[in-house]
Amino acid sequence: MQDNLQITMDQFLPLRDVVFNTLRQAILTGELKPGERLMEIHLANRLGVSRTPIREAIRKLELEGLVIMIPRRGAEVAQITEKSMNDVLEVRRAVDALCVELACDRITEDELVRLKEACDNFEQVVNTGDIKQIAQADVALHDIIVQATGNMRLVQLINNLSEQMYRYRFEYIKDSSQHGRLIEEHRMIYDSIVRKDKDEACKAAKIHIDNQKQAIMDQLRLERTAR
Amino acid sequence: MQDNLQITMDQFLPLRDVVFNTLRQAILTGELKPGERLMEIHLANRLGVSRTPIREAIRKLELEGLVIMIPRRGAEVAQITEKSMNDVLEVRRAVDALCVELACDRITEDELVRLKEACDNFEQVVNTGDIKQIAQADVALHDIIVQATGNMRLVQLINNLSEQMYRYRFEYIKDSSQHGRLIEEHRMIYDSIVRKDKDEACKAAKIHIDNQKQAIMDQLRLERTAR
DNA sequence: CTCATGTATTTTGTATACATGGATTGTACT
DNA sequence: AGTACAATCCATGTATACAAAATACATGAG
Numbered sequence: 193m194q195d196n197l198q199i200t201m202d203q204f205l206p207l208r209d210v211v212f213n214t215l216r217q218a219i220l221t222g223e224l225k226p227g228e229r230l231m232e233i234h235l236a237n238r239l240g241v242s243r244t245p246i247r248e249a250i251r252k253l254e255l256e257g258l259v260i261m262i263p264r265r266g267a268e269v270a271q272i273t274e275k276s277m278n279d280v281l282e283v284r285r286a287v288d289a290l291c292v293e294l295a296c297d298r299i300t301e302d303e304l305v306r307l308k309e310a311c312d313n314f315e316q317v318v319n320t321g322d323i324k325q326i327a328q329a330d331v332a333l334h335d336i337i338v339q340a341t342g343n344m345r346l347v348q349l350i351n352n353l354s355e356q357m358y359r360y361r362f363e364y365i366k367d368s369s370q371h372g373r374l375i376e377e378h379r380m381i382y383d384s385i386v387r388k389d390k391d392e393a394c395k396a397a398k399i400h401i402d403n404q405k406q407a408i409m410d411q412l413r414l415e416r417t418a419r
Numbered sequence: 420m421q422d423n424l425q426i427t428m429d430q431f432l433p434l435r436d437v438v439f440n441t442l443r444q445a446i447l448t449g450e451l452k453p454g455e456r457l458m459e460i461h462l463a464n465r466l467g468v469s470r471t472p473i474r475e476a477i478r479k480l481e482l483e484g485l486v487i488m489i490p491r492r493g494a495e496v497a498q499i500t501e502k503s504m505n506d507v508l509e510v511r512r513a514v515d516a517l518c519v520e521l522a523c524d525r526i527t528e529d530e531l532v533r534l535k536e537a538c539d540n541f542e543q544v545v546n547t548g549d550i551k552q553i554a555q556a557d558v559a560l561h562d563i564i565v566q567a568t569g570n571m572r573l574v575q576l577i578n579n580l581s582e583q584m585y586r587y588r589f590e591y592i593k594d595s596s597q598h599g600r601l602i603e604e605h606r607m608i609y610d611s612i613v614r615k616d617k618d619e620a621c622k623a624a625k626i627h628i629d630n631q632k633q634a635i636m637d638q639l640r641l642e643r644t645a646r
Numbered sequence: 647c648t649c650a651t652g653t654a655t656t657t658t659g660t661a662t663a664c665a666t667g668g669a670t671t672g673t674a675c676t
Numbered sequence: 677a678g679t680a681c682a683a684t685c686c687a688t689g690t691a692t693a694c695a696a697a698a699t700a701c702a703t704g705a706g
Contacts, residue, residue, distance in 0.1 A: 206490070206689065208478070231657070242691040244471075247659095251435070251478040257575075263433070264697055266658060279572035283517070290513040345506035348484075349576070433659065458687070469661040474688095491667060493688060 207245035212252050214239065219258050219269055220358040230259060230267040256352060272356070274412050280356045281408070285401045287350060292393040294341040295385055303340045304386065310336055311382050318371045326365050333378060337385070357408060364407040373403065434468050439476035441466065446485050446496055447585040457486060457494040483579060501639050504583065508635070511580045512628045518577065519620040521568040522612055530567045531613065537563055538609050545598045553592050560605060564612070584635060591634040600630065 205213075215235075218224040230250060232243045239246070250267045253259045259267040270276075299307070310333040317329045338347050364370065377400045384392035432440075442462075445451040457477060459470045466473070477494045480486045486494040497503075526534070537560040544556045565574050591597065604627045611619035 208689085233657075236691095243658095244474075244690055244692090248475060248478045251475045252482045255479045255482045257572075263431075264658060265699090276572070279570045282521070282570055283514070283572055283576060286513050286517040287510070290510070294509070343506045343509055345484075345503070345510055349510060435659085460687075463661095470688095471660055471662090491688060492669095 207241050208248040208252075211235075211239060211241065211245045212249035215249055215253060216256075216258065216355075219253070220355055222359045224269050226269050226271045228269045230269065232266070256355075258355070272412075274409065274416075277356065277408060277412060278405075280353055281401060281405045284350070284353045285398055285405075287346070287353065288397045288401055289394040291338055291341055291346060291350065292381060292385060292397045293390045294343060294346070295337050296388045296390045296393055298342050299337075299340040299385060303336055307333070307336045307340075307382055307385070311378050314378060315375050318375060321368070323362060323365055326371075327361055330361075330365070330374075337381070357404070360408045360411050363411045364404060367407070370403075370407065377403070434472035435475040435479075438462075438466060438468065438472045439479050442476055442480060443483075443485065443582075446480070447582055449586045451496050453496050453498045455496045457496065459493070483582075485582070499583070499639070501636065501643075504635060504639060505632075507580055507583045508628060508632045511577070512625055512632075514573070514577060514580065515624045515628055516621040518565055518568055518573060519608060519612060519624045520617045521570060521573070522564050523615045523617045523620055525569050526564075526567040526612060530563060534560070534563045534567075534609055534612070538605050541605060542602050545602060548595070550589060550592055553598075554588055557588075557592070557601075564608070584631070587635045587638050590638045591631060594634065597630075597634065604630070 215224070215230070224230070232246050232250075235246045236243045250259060250261075254261055254267065258270055260270050261267055310329070314326070314329040314333055317325045320326075338350050341347070365374075377396060380396040381393060381400065384390075384396055442451070442457070451457070459473050459477075462473045463470045477486060481488055481494065485497055487497050488494055537556070541553070541556040541560055544552045547553075565577050568574070592601075604623060607623040608620060608627065611617075611623055
């Protein structure tokens with residue numbers, strides 16, 4: 193790990209939150225690798241702050257499950273096992289289904305328009321082939337649906353569950369053979385929400401997750417054999 | 420709030436975890452009331468530790484949603500609104516359904532026996548009328564089902580979602596007119612898991628939550644009008 | 647040569663000190 | 677009497693200091 197870790201003084205956030213976001217990002221992007229130790233003094237020097245904000249950030253990462261604490265030894269980046277990924281995806285499958293179901297009931301006309309735009313945008317961006325943009329368009333699309341539920345707890349939960357998959361998102365999206373299917377699945381979800389057809393929406397959402405699961409599991413096994 | 424807040428040096432846990440558990444418990448039991456400020460120095464004196472473990476505990480409570488942070492003003496116990504409770508219960512309804520569904524697939528013979536015992540035990544304890552014991556038996560029963568899923572993420576999630584309802588559990592259980600229904604619902608869930616009937620299990624779990632929701636909402640409105 | 651023991655170093659856990667921003671209170675002026 | 681402004685206090689945010697535990701390394705005995 194080299195010194196890509198850089199603090200951005202964007203906001204007037206307390207340092208602990210800045211550190212939290214920084215470390216979180218570093219873990220999710222794989223800059224901090226699973227098993228890597230998070231040593232307070234090193235991080236403090238690296239980020240140019242004292243140990244206090246570092247420790248407080250680690251407490252939050254701990255609860256979020258991104259790092260695990262070993263008593264009297266400190267924190268290290270949590271391992272991603274096939275089991276843990278399976279657990280997450282199992283929950284997400286149910287939660288995403290709830291999400292589209294609620295969206296059917298509660299989505300506003302305005303949000304529906306924006307959802308359509310997001311779908312179209314995704315399709316266009318896929319054609320450009322820019323992975324980063326595609327990932328971003330995908331997030332934007334799902335965000336609209338999650339927000340449409342009006343359930344803040346659900347929003348928070350899905351964010352937390354999604355972050356585990358974050359580092360595999362790229363690999364998944366990189367595989368351009370999947371792009372057609374992605375567009376198709378998004379369209380199915382959109383259509384069923386327009387029709388307020390909860391059953392279909394549920395089904396579509398579950399299929400969407402199942403396919404992601406397949407891709408992620410393939411990726412995980414690939415990494416394993418490579419090692 | 421008087422000085423019921425007491426640290427129990429049960430374990431060799433770091434102080435931050437002891438403080439975390441202590442404050443968590445205090446919030447869940449209502450000893451620390453919604454809106455009450457958590458002032459670090461006061462708590463530190465009260466618990467006989469320094470500010471550092473207090474602060475770290477608060478960071479975890481913050482992420483868990485039990486306290487909210489106001490910049491430059493510190494932490495206070497999160498308000499429970501009808502909306503937030505609704506949000507939680509909405510998620511729990513879906514997650515509990517997933518739970519029994521998975522349990523149908525994965526529960527072991529041994530766990531099934533213990534589940535039966537827990538059902539019977541609950542029935543017996545209800546007859547004693549001891550509220551505390553009833554609550555405990557209820558938790559034990561649900562714990563077996565959640566554990567049977569083998570999904571650690573799900574276990575953690577349900578724990579987190581349950582804690583919001585914790586302080587209403589008593590009121591709900593106190594109402595002895597509900598006891599018959601509770602026993603009935605537990606039995607329905609147990610039976611469908613035995614038969615591996617996922618659909619029925621789901622339905623039963625959802626009904627179980629719906630009834631709790633009703634009771635909790637009644638309770639909340641009662642509190643509101645009382646104020 | 648291997649293993650154990652003791653010491654030194656490193657790192658966490660905890661406490662405390664210092665700085666800053668907000669809130670409150672008091673006073674003066676309208 | 678009410679409002680505005682200033683001084684003071686208090687709590688948080690941050691940094692640092694101190695203590696205890698764990699690890700690593702070296703030295704010595706078997």
